[in-house]
Amino acid sequence: LQDNDPIAIERLNLMNMAKLSIKGLIESALNLGRTLDSDYAPLQQFFVVMEHCLKHGLKTKKTFLGQNKSFWGALELVEKLTPEAGEITASVKDLPGLKTPLGRGRAWLRLALMQKKLSDYMKTIINRKDLLSEFYEPNALMMEEEGAVIAGLLVGLNVIDANLCMKGEDLDSQVGVIDFSMYLKDGGHSSKSAEGDGQITAILDQKNYVEELNRHLSASVNNLQAKVDALEKSNTKLTEELAVANNRIITLQEDAEIAKEESSYQLETRKALRSDSAADGQALGETRKQLKEETLLRLDVERELEVQIGMKQEMELSMKMLEKDICEKQDALVELRQQLEDLRAINQQLSHKSQSADAGSKQKSEVIVRLEEKINQMAGTVKQLETRCKQAERERDLALEANRLFKQDFGDKIESLQTEVEFIQEQELRKERERRSEHHLRQSTTPRRERRHQEEVPKVSVCVCTQQILRQNEKHIYSSNLNNLVSLFCSTPDVFVFFQKQCKNCSGVFCESCVSNELPLPSSILPETVCTTCYSHLLQQYASTPT
Structure with a gap:
């Protein structure tokens, strides 16, 4: 196949279209399981494709009315080569509504398909290229190998039963246009109700x-x-x-x-x-x-x-x-x-x-x-919820890591503070001992209560300072843990202001914006408020379960 030969490309395209048309006709007819009639769309498209194949490379004949280009003359050769085809030719000529050679050729194709002799007749005329050269150009489809391939593919149509009524059809003025949409796969709108199809098939x-x-x-x-x-x-x-x-x-x-x-x-x-x-x-x-x-x-x-x-x-x-x-x-x-x-x-x-x-x-x-x-919309919302869930998981991991680092730093600080407190207590005790030893002689007359009070003052001050530090650290730990806990469930930055509702499915506490969806739960018939994560999971569960 040369890249610059458009006629060869046309032959190849017609052969591929014939393959698709014959394959689709056989599959649809076997799935249908009944005799085909004239209104069957794949059968009509098959005749249109065959008409294009027979018209490819036809020689133009000049007549009194102008130029004539029809494949009826080539089909008439079958009567000379095969005497059995004389009955079809006579029937076509006896049909009252046919006035043009194109209409006679279309009627001939339909009668040959009903007799299941179309492949035999096509092989007969393709083998006689010396006679076909009178009607076709040398590079036409019927004169090349593609014609023999199409004739071989037509053998599969012998399994189809067709009952075509040509009395009411206007075969002379039909426009043969190939409908490519029948051969393009579209999975978005191909799902139909099997029960409705069965009823329509029974009615037909x-x-x-x-x-x-x-x-x-x-x-x-x-x-x-x-x-x-x-x-x-x-x-x-x-x-x-x-x-x-x-x-x-x-x-x-x-x-x-x-x-x-x-x-x-x-x-x-x-x-x-x-x-x-x-x-x-x-x-x-x-x-x-x-x-x-x-x-x-x-x-x-x-x-x-x-x-x-x-x-x-x-x-x-x-x-x-x-x-x-x-x-x-x-x-x-x-x-x-x-x-x-x-x-x-x-x-x-x-x-x-x-x-x-x-x-x-x-x-x-x-x-x-x-x-x-609705499914597409739900899929979009599910994708958004998944992204939000992934973002929340990442934030939770970051918060856990920050909490771990904070606990580690806080533990080190507590140890250092305890050591400092002990060191300060020792210094205070040492100083107090020195004071008492210095002022023992001077203040020998001081009552015991006053000495006891002087001894307990530094201890109490040290204890009060230690308790204040511990309380501040506990408050900081509680607030950080609470922030981390809430950040796992809710994506609202000012969550403590709107922290009001509880999810009926996972029992988590959320803000009003995160618990705005309602769905019937398996444990209740009436719809309950759920969080966005449970809403997406329940939607996936309901979509996967058959109705």
């Missing part, structure tokens, strides 16, 4: 069955009507023949009476002539001859009269039988018309059911679209 099957039965009944009614017309014509013809025979019998009877009168007259003349027989001997011989002839003629007339009487009796018997048969056919025709009316009523009911089913399927598709939109 019933509709096709009723239409087929209606066609058979109309054909039988037409045949019976034609037979009745033929019988009426034969009846009128027989009545006319009977009238003619009666007239002839009357004329023969009149001729017989005339012959009798003539014979009696001749006998009388013969008796009169016998007296003078010597004179009229020659005339007597002539009269005898005439008498014999008249008697023979009379016998012939009598025999013909008997034959006519027998024919009249047979005609009367056949007329009675025909009248009886006509009465029976009229009764059958009345019954068939009644059945046809019943079938039309059933067909109308089925059409109403199919319309209601179509309306139901449209409503279901709209509901599905709305649900998909």
